[in-house]
Amino acid sequence: MYVALSLLVLAFSATDVERAVDAAVAAPLRDRRFSGVVLVEKDHRVLLRKAYGMADRERAIPNTPDTRFMIMSVSKQFTATLILRLAAQKRLGLHDRVSDYLPDWPPEWDAVTIHDLLTHSAGTDIDTTYFWLVQHHPEYWPNPAETPPPYTPRALVSAPGTKFLYSNVGFTLLSRIASAAGGRPFDELMRSEVLCPLGLDNTEPERRAPIAGRARGYRRTEDGFALSEQRTVDIVGAGDLVSTVDDLAKWDRALNDDRFLPQSLRSLMLTPYVTGQYGGVGYGWFFRTDNDGRKLQFHSGDGAGFRAWNYRIPESGLTVIVLSNVGEHDASWVRALVDAIR
Numbered sequence: 001m002y003v004a005l006s007l008l009v010l011a012f013s014a015t016d017v018e019r020a021v022d023a024a025v026a027a028p029l030r031d032r033r034f035s036g037v038v039l040v041e042k043d044h045r046v047l048l049r050k051a052y053g054m055a056d057r058e059r060a061i062p063n064t065p066d067t068r069f070m071i072m073s074v075s076k077q078f079t080a081t082l083i084l085r086l087a088a089q090k091r092l093g094l095h096d097r098v099s100d101y102l103p104d105w106p107p108e109w110d111a112v113t114i115h116d117l118l119t120h121s122a123g124t125d126i127d128t129t130y131f132w133l134v135q136h137h138p139e140y141w142p143n144p145a146e147t148p149p150p151y152t153p154r155a156l157v158s159a160p161g162t163k164f165l166y167s168n169v170g171f172t173l174l175s176r177i178a179s180a181a182g183g184r185p186f187d188e189l190m191r192s193e194v195l196c197p198l199g200l201d202n203t204e205p206e207r208r209a210p211i212a213g214r215a216r217g218y219r220r221t222e223d224g225f226a227l228s229e230q231r232t233v234d235i236v237g238a239g240d241l242v243s244t245v246d247d248l249a250k251w252d253r254a255l256n257d258d259r260f261l262p263q264s265l266r267s268l269m270l271t272p273y274v275t276g277q278y279g280g281v282g283y284g285w286f287f288r289t290d291n292d293g294r295k296l297q298f299h300s301g302d303g304a305g306f307r308a309w310n311y312r313i314p315e316s317g318l319t320v321i322v323l324s325n326v327g328e329h330d331a332s333w334v335r336a337l338v339d340a341i342r
Helices: 002-010 014-030 072-088 114-118 126-136 168-182 186-195 245-256 263-269 332-341
Strands: 036-042 045-052 054-056 218-220 225-227 241-243 274-276 279-281 286-289 295-303 306-313 318-324
Touching (some): 036 245, 045 245, 072 168, 072 263, 072 295, 114 168, 126 168, 245 306, 306 332
Antiparallel strands (some): 036 045, 036 318, 218 225, 295 306
16 A cells, blocks of 8 residues: 555656555455545645445445535534634634623633633533533433433633643534624524635535435444434534535635635634644644654544544645545544655
């Protein structure tokens, strides 16, 4: 695989890229660890846009380059962007306290700011935060037939802004803050402030029912695949979007000039503030610097039988997007592909 991938470093021809990616996905396809779409782009020029495997195994519908997938936690990039759009409009400040927008916010957590939620460094206990949310807003509880667990106040587990603790519920809180600051429902704001301005016609939130026509999510079994679907009502703003490789490429291009976000806000998004197991942490992005000094900007998604990876290598002008409808946790082959390309 590495021999083929090394071609990308020498010459970015579409033929070389396709040969290299085909080699990289061969084993995951054979081992039932991947089924989806790969896009490779350099300096806004698409080098590869190719589908593999099945979108719907029960109906024998193959994936195509236009297939829509749940992108799970890559959705956080869009929630962070909506917050930045509202900041550009002076509707909120990134260092405003959460309690300014959520009136029932516990006094024990009053020091927590929007910035802390964006960087997964709020310092709140994750389960306790979710229990608080569903007590005050039961629409985020996925099973209405059951009573949500009680909320018991608990002090911060670390000082805000100091310790990385990955938090889906933090981005659901950001969705509520966006709605409070913007004066409209979160989904409406997302469409009007992010999706429509960028022309992301195939990106939309999914709630209690699957969006018609998207790929179905699967998990590997000993001898095949099983459906692995879930509702996203409990991860609004954190993992609820359905999208395509083309729309994600459009989104990445928007980070290269001032038309969508001014440079000052793009710089804030792409700045590491704390360090976690994925590397530096910005607003909806993680960062890694290789030993040779080359930088990688990325985020991934995992859940409901889907995987998603969005990688940017700024020095090379490269974007690599992989969407899969097999919920395989091992992503070493994707990391090897991206590292070899860069």
